[in-house]
Structures are given as structure tokens and as C-alpha cells.
Amino acid sequence: MNNFFEHEITSFNGDPSKNDALEEGEGLSGAAHNDNIVLVGFMGTGKSTVGRRLAKLLGREFIDTDLEIERLTEMTVSEIFRRHGETRFRSEERLLVKRLAEHKGYVIATGGGTVLNPENWRDLAQSGVIIGLYAPLDEIYKRIGYRNDRPLLRGDRQVVEELWAKRQPIYNQANWTIDTTHKGIEQVVEEIFSLYEGGSMDARTED
Numbered sequence: 001m002n003n004f005f006e007h008e009i010t011s012f013n014g015d016p017s018k019n020d021a022l023e024e025g026e027g028l029s030g031a032a033h034n035d036n037i038v039l040v041g042f043m044g045t046g047k048s049t050v051g052r053r054l055a056k057l058l059g060r061e062f063i064d065t066d067l068e069i070e071r072l073t074e075m076t077v078s079e080i081f082r083r084h085g086e087t088r089f090r091s092e093e094r095l096l097v098k099r100l101a102e103h104k105g106y107v108i109a110t111g112g113g114t115v116l117n118p119e120n121w122r123d124l125a126q127s128g129v130i131i132g133l134y135a136p137l138d139e140i141y142k143r144i145g146y147r148n149d150r151p152l153l154r155g156d157r158q159v160v161e162e163l164w165a166k167r168q169p170i171y172n173q174a175n176w177t178i179d180t181t182h183k184g185i186e187q188v189v190e191e192i193f194s195l196y197e198g199g200s201m202d203a204r205t206e207d
């Protein structure tokens with residue numbers, strides 16, 4: 001367990017503005033600077049896009065678990081789901097997380113379902129700080145609703161809505177949560193960067 005976990009864990013009550021995990025003057029400072037920075041959140045919240053830019057800004061190695069699984073299996077995520085089922089995908093994810101968590105200094109964009117496995121959450125949390133990216137479902141559909149590369153987004157909206165709602169309490173256990181709804185990608189990157197620099201960004205995410 002490292003210093004990050006002295007922070008209050010957030011509790012989800014349907015309102016991301018209730019996240020008050022970050023106190024004035026706190027940030028990702030000191031020795032913690034080499035810990036992994038792990039982005040979690042629902043599909044389309046920006047983990048991959050933000051993570052890649054953040055890593056570049058910090059001069060860190062960037063790992064996108066979905067892309068890494070695609071590279072290792074030589075299949076797209078959709079292909080894995082279609083040909084072998086979600087269970088196979090989750091087991092690839094689990095194996096990868098175990099290995100990643102042994103490293104330091106990465107920026108890691110997880111897949112939308114990676115941290116639903118408590119063992120993945122535990123390993124990633126032990127390896128660094130977990131930052132939750134939040135967006136409401138309407139916004140997520142605007143961003144990625146037209147795409148067909150996320151098998152779990154292809155179902156009825158009602159089913160996706162249930163999935164989204166069920167997952168929020170899990171994502172909301174992140175050390176910090178950033179509401180990305182009315183923010184551009186660069187702004188989200190900058191907010192995480194400020195945290196990293198030890199600034200006093202307020203994670204309650206007022207716009």
C-alpha cells in the first residue's frame with residue numbers, strides 16, 4: 001500500500017460532483033511520482049486518448065490494455081469476443097494486468113471492464129494511483145455510439161444503461177475522479193498533470 005491510499009476513497013451516489021477525495025494542496029507528489037498512473041472508467045470516457053497524451057507530456061511509457069491484448073493475441077477486441085467470447089478476453093486482461101502491475105512509471109489506460117475484476121483493481125491500485133474518468137451515458141453515445149468496435153456497447157440502450165449504472169460504484173473507488181463531460185481532452189490531461197505536479201486541483205470537477 002502506498003501513500004495514495006491515505007486519501008479518502010470516494011463513494012458513489014449517482015452524482016460525480018460528490019467526489020471530494022482531493023484535499024487542498026494534495027497531489028501526486030514526492031516519491032509517488034514513479035507510481036503507475038492508471039485510468040479507469042466506462043467506455044468512451046477518454047482513458048486511451050487522455051492516457052496517450054498524458055504519457056507523452058510526462059515522458060512516460062503508455063500502455064493501453066486493449067491495444068496490448070490485441071497485439072499479444074493478434075486479434076482485435078471485437079474478434080476475441082466474437083470468436084472466443086468475453087471470458088477469454090477477461091482472462092487475457094487478467095494475465096496482462098498481473099504483469100503490468102509489477103512495473104512502475106507507466107501511464108495505463110485500462111479497458112472499460114478491466115477493473116471490474118477485484119484482483120485487477122487490487123493489483124493496479126497497489127502499483128499506483130487510480131484516476132477515474134467520468135462521463136454520462138448521453139455523452140458517451142455522442143462520442144462513440146456510432147462505432148462498432150466495442151461489443152458491449154452494441155446492445156439495447158437499456159442494457160447499456162444498466163451496465164453503466166452498475167459499474168459506477170466501482171469506478172468511483174478511484175483515488176480521484178474527473179468529470180470529463182464538458183471538458184476537452186486537453187483539459188482532462190492538464191487536470192491530471194496538475195495532480196501529478198502536486199497542485200491543488202479540486203477533483204470535484206466544477207466546470
Ligand SMILES: Nc1ncnc2c1ncn2[C@@H]1O[C@H](COP(=O)(O)OP(=O)(O)OP(=O)(O)O)[C@@H](O)[C@H]1O
Binds near residue numbers: 049113181183
Ligand atoms: N473529453 C472528451 N471530450 C470529447 N471527446 C472525447 C473526450 N475524451 C475522449 N473523447 C473521444 O471519445 C472517443 C473515445 O475515447 P477513448 O477511446 O479514449 O475512450 P476510452 O475510455 O479509452 O474507451 P474504451 O473503454 O472503450 O477503451 C474518442 O473519439 C475520443 O476522441
Ligand SMILES: O=C(O)C1=C[C@@H](O)[C@@H](O)[C@H](O)C1
Binds near residue numbers: 066
Ligand atoms: O467496458 C468494457 O467491458 C469494455 C471496454 C473496452 O475498452 C474493451 O476492453 C472491451 O470492448 C470491453
Ligand SMILES: [Mg+2]
Binds near residue numbers: 047066109110
Ligand atoms: Mg480505451
